[in-house]
Amino acid sequence: MPKRLMTGLNYWFQRDRIVRNLEFFQDIIVISLCLGLFCVMLIRLGAMFFSLVHPLDLREITSDILFILILVELFRLLIDYLQERRISVGAAVEITIVSALREVILRGVLEIPRDQIFGISVFLIVLGGILAALPWMSRFLEHVKVPDPEEPEESTQLLAD
Secondary structure (H helix, E strand, O other): OOHHHHHHHHHHOOHHHHHHHHHHHHHHHHHHHHHHHHHHHHHHHHHHHHHOOOOOOHHHHHHHHHHHHHHHHHHHHHHHHHHHOOOOHHHHHHHHHHHHHHHHHHHOHHHOOHHHHHHHHHHHHHHHHHHHHHHHHHHHHHOOOOOOOOOOOHHHHHHHO
């Protein structure tokens, strides 16, 4: 192969360049998800306003409002991801709690079998525990030093000498 082609291939297969390209494509995917989510929010909001013209069904309107709130929170979560390159566990847990409660409201507590009510209750208790433990875990993890694999530790250097 010509030397110029080999140099070009080496340039394309450098690790940092590959990572940057993958992050770029990931950003494109997240931005397209944001745009799609925004369009779905607008469509659902319009449908909700048109449903107000007909006789009111409180269960349906409550379900639509909660669904739009879930979409707004997902949109916020994606925007936070684009800005900070990480996902907030607290926001994800809050979205999950609202989603579970929406399903209970949508179907009605009396229509859901007892086993499912028990399962949803345990699920919500676990999510509440995670939400309550997040501030404690963040304070605990501030004191923990995570070693950087790029930096050699002093004990390793002493053994090598």
